[in-house]
Amino acid sequence: MWNSDDLGLDAYLALLGYDGDRSPTLATLRTLQRAHVLTVRWDTLDSFLYRRVRLDLASVQDKLVRRGRGGYCFEHVTLFAAVLERLGFAFTAVSGRVQLGADSAHPRPATHAMLLVEAEGARWLVDVGFGAGPVEPIELVDGAVSEAGPWPLLLRWQEITHGSSGWAVHGPGEGADGPAGWKVRQVFTENPQYPVDFAVGNHYVAAYERSPFVVRPFVQRLRADRLDTLDALTWGTERPGEPPVREAVRPHEVPKLLDDVFGIRTDAEEAALLVRRLAALAERA
Template identity: 55%
Template sequence: MWNGDALDLDAYLAHVGYEGDRSPTLETLRALHRAHVLGVRWENLDAVLRGDVPLDLATLENKLIRSPRGGYCFEHASLYAAALERLGFTFFAVLGRIRMGAPKMLPTTHAMLIVEIDGRRWLSDIGFGASPLEPVELVDGPGGSETTDGVWAYRLRRGEVTPGADGWTLYQPTGGREGESDDTGDGWMARHTFTLDPQYPVDFRTANHFIATSPHSPFSSRPFVQRVHPDRLHLLDNRTMTTVRPGAAGGPEVRELEPHEVPKVLSDVFGIDLTPDDADLLLTKLV
């Protein structure tokens, strides 16, 4: 279904720096999830520059593996799904609604995978940009599940996610940034919600078309780039460069870039190198 048989698995694993066991175990999933999040760049530049984000495997391999570029959640999840399928994992895709303090209901535009291993289910959310560095188990019950790698922490809880719909909410600690809300009363903000309705490549293509082309999409009109590290997160929103270091005194570091600085920051900070033509085109999109 996800074209795993056509994937250049060796090239993918080399790109993310994974050299471990290839059997479909929880240990493999954890290591591969972390390697993908840290090794595959996150950006929406094709949506901004040309309003077209193909999801065919050949394009994804060329862009996310063989080029100094990246992609957003539909690209990441499609490539990752091909790898999991090739490795023999049992999984299905889901779509989520981004929250992040949004005051109204947003459409289902975030792609994730649910991986099933030994009767347990794991959210493998590798395409958020600031993604968790490991899968989060779906644990039913009042407390849900909470995970941390010592720096980044997340909660996953079951409940009503839209009127009449049962599902799951992924939370992250509030960080004091504008627009962040305490949704739990003890310092956690809802990042996104999702139900367990299986989604397929055709569903990815439909939602991806909206994200890449609609004037109502948050990603079609301005560049948004993220890179997460084990100890920090870099974000570029149009020309606003933010660096988040959990626990750092004074909160996030924020700097407004001049337009001519953006291509160099993309290369130096995010590892994204644009062609001269694309760099020139990007300058016309910055505000």
């Protein structure tokens, strides 16, 4: 299903710095998810530059593993699903709706890819493509809390869209659909998704003229104690318990910033194209 026969597993694990057990256990899953989220880069540059993102496993491996570029949820899940399939895990892919800036009355399209993985007699939400965590599996039970990352996460079963129930992942904050002190990050149902379904959602996110990933670049890097983001020409840094820091950057500064802060490498041609597109974006703004 997920083309794991074409996976370069050793190269992927070397990128993660993982040389541990390869049996399909919860401990293996936890270690791999944490290493993936903190190591494999996250960006939407291909959507912004080319309006095209390839999901075949060969292209995803070349981009994320060999070239040191980042990708978004569909690419991360394509890669991680192939890894889990090769290692013998049982899992189901699902789609979610990112709700940050939205609510259950005004849902966004279901264009966020995730996995529900079976381990030790339970099912676990594995979300390696959100960019800002989570860094460990979250058990699929109402009220489950994860405190492994810089910020805690809460999983609840609740109304998610127009009277329909499903799962909601909450992070710290205040929002209309969350309990006090929490806001909804994304919602999802357990309806199984397949590579062809992700291809449809990926085309919308990568190519639709009003997709947020088409109109400006967005980059994230999560570390154990901070989150860095680049939203168009604004570089932000967040640390637990501290106010966010925002800094404006100029188009020609972005390629070096990507390398130095986000660990994302662009070649000379791609860097030049990125600077031109960002300069045009700044002029329109």
